[in-house]
Amino acid sequence: MLNTVREQFWDAGYAATSLEDLMRVSGLGKGSLYAAFGDKHQLFLRALRSYTEEIHASLRRTLAEAPRAVDALRELLEAPIHARVRRGCLMANSTCELGNADPEVLDHAHRTYETTTEVIGDCVARAQREGDLPAGVDPMALARAILAAQQGIVFMGRTGVDSATLTATARSLADQLLSARSVD
Template sequence: MARPRAFDEEQVLQAVREQFWDAGYAATSLEDLMRVTGLGKGSLYAAFGDKRQLFLRALRGYTDENHDHLRRALAEPPRAVDALRMLLEAPIGDPADAGPRRGCLLANSTCELGNADPEVLAHAHRTYETTTALIGDCVARAQREGDLPAGADPIALARALLAAQQGIVFMSRTGLDRATLTATARSLAARLLPDHSGDRTDRTDRTDRS
């Protein structure tokens, strides 16, 4: 009979993810993975396969978690447009966090491996399409609530918002201070998500008077 595993698989994958996130794929050695997981080569390979398979498993877990978090974040505010504005400021992070900004693991990995590994590139494409669809659903809700123009294409606006957010992620990695990043995010929000609440009020008032 096969012996049961004497380690927590999710904890191992979390440790592996942090290592790849900190150092990147190429700079992470098998010795690094053994060190952060506390497992030997045989145990790692028997449970997860080689380094590449372990990386892909960690990357998929990262994107699945991000999509779960995004669904909750977009559904939480009472009005959808507020969730979309928060989306642009999300990469800025905690002001108390003085550690290095690591950016997005998926974006980092795609830049490093996308030209050489079709599976990483395909995963990135699927992930961004799912993210775009989730943001697009939120845009459509904001349109129904009267906070965004009804004639706008939800998916086109979702792609623009995602591109803006990823730009802020990149800018954060350059060491820009929090105040500058926040001002940039709010400037983008003002252009991509203009306040139409006054228009909605005017329409309501005209309806009430008619």
């Protein structure tokens, strides 16, 4: 049920999702919805937290299971192209919509991006140990650059850029960010 609520917020955004929408997708009446989750804001935060928990678990698994870390990082840049890119990232969408007005969303976004950066940074360090990235590169700085590049791909997809252009862009970014040559 939380997944269907999350899908509603993801499709319509927080402000455009009405209580009636939430009752329809959850199958709960107004009283049951409030008893189970509190108000709309608390339900939204719970849906957002469940989304980021799933994203982090999937990211950890994908990066850890890749035979070579550098290949996993390349795939991370292309991942939005294969996903439902037109909807974008629920966390990024929510931050854009609510971040300036909602300190709880902003705090969650900050913690989410820091966790994501740490997970990617661990993969960068692994790629360094495997000899595919220079040892002198700061794993966290490169992880932030990879995350920023990936979110840029997501944004470009939301604007309607075609898959071929997104793929070429992601590969160009990967070539630039994940080069084995030493960075001066």
